[in-house]
Amino acid sequence: MTSFRIKTINAIAPEGLELLGDEYAVDPDDSNPHGIVVRSSQVDVDDYPELLALARAGAGVNNITVDKATEKGICIFNTPGANANAVVDLVFPMIGIWLRNIYQGIAFCKSLAEIPPDQVSGEVESRKAAFRGVEIAGKTLGVIGLGQIGVRLANGGIQRFMKVYGFDPFPSLDNIHNLLPEVTVTRAMRDTLAQADIVSLHLPVNEKTKGMVNADFISKMKPGAILVNYARGPIVDEDAVLAALDSGQLEAFISDFPTPAVIRHPKTLTTPHLGASTAESEGNCSRMAVRELSAYLHYGNITHSVNFPNIESIPSSTVHTRLIIINNDVPGLIGFITNTLGNHGVNIVSFKNESNGRVGYNIIDLESALDAKILAELTANKDVIRTREITFS
Incomplete structure (x- = not known):
């Protein structure tokens, strides 16, 4: 059913x-x-x-x-x-494609199809020096945002013999503990930006991060650094990045978010939002x-x-109804809930509450069904956002 x-x-x-x-x-x-x-x-x-x-x-x-x-x-x-592995799996090859001039090298090889076969080998030998690149090993990688993707990227940099600096404005200890000890976590973002030959962004989009990568951000980067965005497009102020590419403050911009202005610039390398694909x-x-x-x-x-807030509770075999109450996180709500149920003679098997500072979430297990009048009384409280009953057979 x-x-x-x-x-x-x-x-x-x-x-x-x-x-x-x-x-x-x-x-x-x-x-x-x-x-x-x-x-x-x-x-x-x-x-x-x-x-x-x-x-x-x-x-x-x-x-x-x-x-x-x-x-x-x-x-x-x-x-x-x-999708962390997928993103990391793409970021390193894209950096390598830029540093080793692979895109231009492939285009050159395809152009050789137009010349006589006996001239191909000589043309390759005479022109291959034009595509000479540099290695990732020995470069300094700066990772801004140390969530699961950022941590795996930072660790991947160490495994590729890079020096790695990382910064996160709101670090999760669970994620930080997964960093290899060779990764240097800085206390200020500018300390990561100033050291890095390559800066890779791995932040969510919110009011604090939207447009965060602006002219001021770029000015704190090492001159001639490479900026990589496989996080979200709106994090980057596109005009500021293009100006930095023109001035030479940035060597290149590698992004998963192509726009008309970005794809036209000769110092950019873009993919069509393939990070998690x-x-x-x-x-x-x-x-x-x-x-x-x-x-x-x-x-x-x-x-x-x-x-x-994250919260989990396993109902016991005696539970008939699970009452979910979602409320504004204000003082007195737990007391209001328990008093209301107690005043109506409702027996609570278990009561679990968690809050994230804005929303309180309550899982209340009951041995019997809940009368509609009691539910209406609970719902009528101005700070109760929503109630829900889950019935177990």
Whole structure:
């Protein structure tokens, strides 16, 4: 019997969707789903009145109206780390393509198809010096943003015999602990920028990072450095980068986000947003997104949410109803909830609460069904954003 309606937006890898059982109805044309799985398309949660949760099969969520979702009690998930290998797998070859003049070398070789065969070998020997490059080994790599992608890139630099500096404005200890000891983590971004021959960006897009790579940022970089953006396009002030390329402050700009101005410049190298475009990455993201969404719909559990606190609880065999209460994080809400339930003689099997500083999330397990009047009393509190009942057979 179908319990939940799931809408897919974009091509979601089947490896994840195959994890959904018969209790799910998956339909890309569903106009009023309980859950959504999306990759890169823009999603406005106002368009879906019964939406409970949305899972982004990727790391960035700038294509989703997250603030609106929080106000409506809609949980937004992402899949950090699921595409990390794919991005790192592409960044190093792209740096190598620039440093070794591989793009020009390939174009030259293709042009040899137009000359007589007996002249090809001589032409290669006489002109190959024009494409001589430099090695990655020995260069200094600066990584801005030490999430799972940034950490793997930094470690990859060490494995390629580079010196590596890293900076993150809000470091996660779990990620930092995964850095190789040879990586130097600086306390100020300028200390990383000043050392690096190559600066690679690995930050999310938000109000603090949008346009962060501006003229002031570039002025702190080592003259003649290479800037790499395989994070998000809006992080970079395009005009500032082009001006720095013209002045020689930057040697090159390597990006996954082509625009008309960027692709026309001779000192740029771009790919068509391929960072996460591997079969393995898409499968990993799909599986992770579906597992997150399913755990939330079935049990109210949360992992890797960008707007709600992470929280998990396993219901015991005596639990009949799980009550989910999402609220503004203000004093007195837990007392209000427990007093309301206690005043009506409701026995609480377990009560778990977590907060992220803005949103409080409560998982309350009950031995019996919850009367609609009690639920209405809880919902009437001005700081309760949303309530939800999950019934176990």
